[in-house]
Amino acid sequence: MRKTWWCLPVLLSTAFASLADKPPLPPDPTEDPVMVTSGFLNSHPDLRYRLLGMEAMREDRHEDAFKFFRRAAHFADKPSQGMVAEMLWNGDGVAQDRALAYAWMDLAAERGYAGFLGLRERYWSALDEAERARALEVGQEVYAHYGDAAAKPRIAIQLRRGLRQMTGSRTGMVGSLKIYVPGPGGFQQIDGSKFYDPRYWEPEKYQQWHDAIWLKPRIGRVTVGEVEQAEGSAVESRVPATAPDMDAAAPEAPDVPADAIPGTTLPPPEE
Known part of the structure; x- marks a missing residue:
């Protein structure tokens, strides 16, 4: 089986090109240096x-x-769930575990995103019967911790908390709010209406924004092949349903310098 870890970086880097024939969405905030340096990512740990x-x-x-x-x-x-799957599948940075990799790719395909569904079916066809049985078993624990039923409430809390901390009494008045962010030449000013676009902060709209980007991303041809969804592959997970673990602790991650993503600076309220 050829290594396929390139597939997810291709998906990550080309997904926004898939919107050419759809109503325009706000640009990816992580592509805007001002937004990244403004503390935006501190309230969006998924993107960060x-x-x-x-x-x-x-x-x-x-x-x-x-x-x-x-x-x-x-x-x-x-x-990111798809990247975990690819790295497990190939033993890249972690011990190879194809059954666990399938469970993670099944999870990445939970919302029916086409690219992840195709990779999921490719994994499934490559597993033997013992690996398939184990994949469905370990998948229940993966879903309990990382499935949408448990994970969506976590990001919703982060979004609401971040918005509340940064707007405070200015909630509902962001259209005229000016935000000052640190930059290489000193502080830069951006409009609050850009920083506080509801699609970046309201949990339901935030998920709809992600869905519009990832549901059917355009994936360009690369030298080692092309990601294709298996014909007739079902959207539904093969992993048996399990109760979400709402109290699961966040997994360990390397330390990141405190100034890696500078915080937002708001001007004092006018007298």
Whole structure:
């Protein structure tokens, strides 16, 4: 079986191109240096740890990358769950475990995202009967901790808490709010309406934004092949349903310098 860890980076880097024929969405905030340096990611741990994982991958720090992706997965980030699966499948930065890898890719496909469904079916077809049986067994624990029933409430708490801490009494008045963020040439100013777009902060709209991006991403052809969804593959998980573990602790992740993502600076309220 050829290594396929490239598939998820391709998905991560090309997903936004898939929106060409759809109504425009706000740009990916992690592509905007101002938004990244403004403390935005401090309130979006799913995006924050995914980006840290991708950076670690680029630097060949695969053990760190695996831990970062797993931390992002704790906050319902499906692309990071898919990266955990790929790394387990190939033994990249972690001991190879194909059965556990399938469980994670099944989880990444939980919302029916086409790219992850295709990889899930590719995994399933490569497993033997013993591996399939074990995949369904270990998958129950994976879903209990990282499935949407447990993970979506975690990211919802982070979004609401972050918005509340940064807006305070300004809630509902962000259209005229100016936010000052640290930059290489000093502080920069951005409009509150950009930083506080509801699609970045309201949990339901935030998930809809992710769904629009990942449901059917366009995946370009690369030299080693092309990701294709298996014909007739079902959206439903093969893993038996299990109760969510709402109290599961966040997995360990490498330490990140406190100034890696500077905080937002708000001007004092006008008298």
